Amino acid sequence: MRQIRYRNIADDLRGRIAAEEFGAGGLLPSESTLCATYEASRVTIRRALETLRDEGLVESRQGFGWVASSDPVRQGLASLGTIESQLRESGRRSARDIVGFRFIEAPATVRPLLGDRVLEVRRRNLADGAPFARVTVWCREDLGAELSKADVTRHSFYELLKVPLGGATQTIGARQMSADDAELLDVPVGSAALVAQRVTSDAQGVPVLVAEHVFPGHLTEFVVELGVGTIVEDAPGLRLVE
Amino acid sequence: MRQIRYRNIADDLRGRIAAEEFGAGGLLPSESTLCATYEASRVTIRRALETLRDEGLVESRQGFGWVASSDPVRQGLASLGTIESQLRESGRRSARDIVGFRFIEAPATVRPLLGDRVLEVRRRNLADGAPFARVTVWCREDLGAELSKADVTRHSFYELLKVPLGGATQTIGARQMSADDAELLDVPVGSAALVAQRVTSDAQGVPVLVAEHVFPGHLTEFVVELGVGTIVEDAPGLRLVE
DNA sequence: CTGTAGACAACCATAAGACAAGTGAGACAG
DNA sequence: CTGTCTCACTTGTCTTATGGTTGTCTACAG
Known part of the structure; x- marks a missing residue:
C-alpha cells in the first residue's frame, strides 16, 4: 500500500502534540531537527506542519519556531468536518x-x-x-x-x-x-x-x-443530522424571509 | 459466455473497496501495480477503473492516484422550529x-x-x-x-x-x-x-x-445556531459533492 | 469490441539547496 | 546598568531535479 509521507508525519505529530510531548511552551523541534528525526526533506516536514496549522493545532512564528497552540477553542477546530x-x-x-x-x-x-x-x-x-x-x-x-x-x-x-x-x-x-x-x-x-x-x-x-x-450550487450541499427528538414533517431550521 | 476481463476486474475492485481494503486515505494501488496483480495491460485496468469512476465509487487525480470516494462526514447540528x-x-x-x-x-x-x-x-x-x-x-x-x-x-x-x-x-x-x-x-x-x-x-x-x-430561493433560508465549540473558519456541515 | 504494448505529456510528492527575513541571546562599549 | 551590535538559529520562499503516477495517444492482434 502506497503511503503519503507527509500525512504520516502529520499524524505522528498530532499524537505527540496530544501527548504534550513538547513541554510547557509547546515549542516543537525545529524543522531541520524534524527533517533528521523523520528522515524527510524540509518540504515534506513543512507540508505536515502546515496541515496541522490549518487544523489550528500549531502556530508558526518566523525566526522562532512552531508552537503547539494551547487554546482549547482552537484545538476544537481539528475535529470538525469543514x-x-x-x-x-x-x-x-x-x-x-x-x-x-x-x-x-x-x-x-x-x-x-x-x-x-x-x-x-x-x-x-x-x-x-x-x-x-x-x-x-x-x-x-x-x-x-x-x-x-x-x-x-x-x-x-x-x-x-x-x-x-x-x-x-x-x-x-x-x-x-x-x-x-x-x-x-x-x-x-x-x-x-x-x-x-x-x-x-x-x-x-x-x-x-x-x-x-x-x-x-452544483458543487456543494449542506448536511444536517436530525436526532429522534427533532423529527417533524417539515424541514427544521428553514424559515421564510422577507 | 465469454468473459470480459475488465468487468471482472471492476467487480473485484468493487469488492475490495467495499471491504475497505485501502485504508483511511482510500488510496488504491497504482495502475502499474494493478497491472501486475491482475496480469492485465494498463488499458484494461484503466477501463475497469473508469467504469468504477462512472459509478462514483472512485476518483482519479493525475499524478497522485485513484482514491475511493468515501462518504463525507455527517455532522450533527441543532435544529430549530419548522x-x-x-x-x-x-x-x-x-x-x-x-x-x-x-x-x-x-x-x-x-x-x-x-x-x-x-x-x-x-x-x-x-x-x-x-x-x-x-x-x-x-x-x-x-x-x-x-x-x-x-x-x-x-x-x-x-x-x-x-x-x-x-x-x-x-x-x-x-x-x-x-x-x-x-x-x-x-x-x-x-x-x-x-x-x-x-x-x-x-x-x-x-x-x-x-x-x-x-x-x-428568495423566500427561504436555513438557520443554524453554532455553539462555542463548533466555531470554525468554514461553514460546518457543508460538503463538496460530485 | 476487447485486449496488449508502448510512448509521451502533464502532474504530484519529495529531495536538496540557496537566500531573505525575523528572533533571541550574548558580547561589548559607554 | 543600558543600549547596540553581532551572530547563530529559525521560519518563509524560491529554484532545480528525480522518480512515480495518471491522461492520452498510436499501433497491432484476435
Whole structure:
C-alpha cells in the first residue's frame, strides 16, 4: 500500500502534540531537527506542519519556531468536518486567494451588526487550483486595524483575532450567481448559488465578524443530522424571509 | 459466455473497496501495480477503473492516484422550529395541496434506499394561499399500501406511519428551478431554488421515507445556531459533492 | 469490441539547496 | 546598568531535479 509521507508525519505529530510531548511552551523541534528525526526533506516536514496549522493545532512564528497552540477553542477546530479538511483528507490541495482587502463604509446588511466602518476581506478558496468558494469577511474596524493582507492570506480570522468567541449563527440560502461571483468562480451567470452567511459573536454576544460564503450550487450541499427528538414533517431550521 | 476481463476486474475492485481494503486515505494501488496483480495491460485496468469512476465509487487525480470516494462526514447540528410553526406564529394560514398520489417504480435516487416500488406523494404547501414549497415524499410500498389520498391530505406522514422512527439526514442544496416546479410555485424558470432532501429511518436505521422539499430561493433560508465549540473558519456541515 | 504494448505529456510528492527575513541571546562599549 | 551590535538559529520562499503516477495517444492482434 502506497503511503503519503507527509500525512504520516502529520499524524505522528498530532499524537505527540496530544501527548504534550513538547513541554510547557509547546515549542516543537525545529524543522531541520524534524527533517533528521523523520528522515524527510524540509518540504515534506513543512507540508505536515502546515496541515496541522490549518487544523489550528500549531502556530508558526518566523525566526522562532512552531508552537503547539494551547487554546482549547482552537484545538476544537481539528475535529470538525469543514470543507477544507475534507479536501485535505482526499489528497487535494486547498489554497486561498485574496481578491480584496480594504477598510470601507459598512454595507447595509453589516452596519447594524458591526458599526459604520469595517475591514472587508474578499477571498477565493481553491481546491487543486479550481475555485470553489467566494468568501467575504467583514470585521469591526478596531479589531481589524492591525491586520495586514499577508496575515489574512495565511491565517484564518479566528486565529488572528485574539478575542474569546461566543457563538455564531449561520443562515443558508439559494441565490442566482451574480456576474462578479460567476466570473470569480468560473460558472455561468444566473446559475444556482448556495450562500451561507455567518455572524460570529464574542463571549459577550457582541458581533465581531460577519462572513458570507458563496458556493456553486452544483458543487456543494449542506448536511444536517436530525436526532429522534427533532423529527417533524417539515424541514427544521428553514424559515421564510422577507 | 465469454468473459470480459475488465468487468471482472471492476467487480473485484468493487469488492475490495467495499471491504475497505485501502485504508483511511482510500488510496488504491497504482495502475502499474494493478497491472501486475491482475496480469492485465494498463488499458484494461484503466477501463475497469473508469467504469468504477462512472459509478462514483472512485476518483482519479493525475499524478497522485485513484482514491475511493468515501462518504463525507455527517455532522450533527441543532435544529430549530419548522416553517409551518413559524407561519402559525406569524398569524398566516398554512394549507396543503396534493398534486400527485401514486404507486410507481422508485426513481433512481430513491431505489437504493426504499426498494423498487414506492408510494409517491407530491404536495404543494401554501401560506395565505400563495405557494411556497413543493414537497415530494416517497414511502416504502409496504408501509404506504393502506394509505389513501384523503389520509395524506389531512395528516402528516409521521402521524400516519405507525413505525417508531430513529433519525433523519437532511441535505440542503441550491438548484435552478425546473419548469415543473416553477409553474407550481409561480416563480420564473431557472431562478434559484433551495432544495432540502431528507431521508428518515426507523429505529433500526432502515430508511422509511425520502422527502424532497423545493423552496423558492428568495423566500427561504436555513438557520443554524453554532455553539462555542463548533466555531470554525468554514461553514460546518457543508460538503463538496460530485 | 476487447485486449496488449508502448510512448509521451502533464502532474504530484519529495529531495536538496540557496537566500531573505525575523528572533533571541550574548558580547561589548559607554 | 543600558543600549547596540553581532551572530547563530529559525521560519518563509524560491529554484532545480528525480522518480512515480495518471491522461492520452498510436499501433497491432484476435
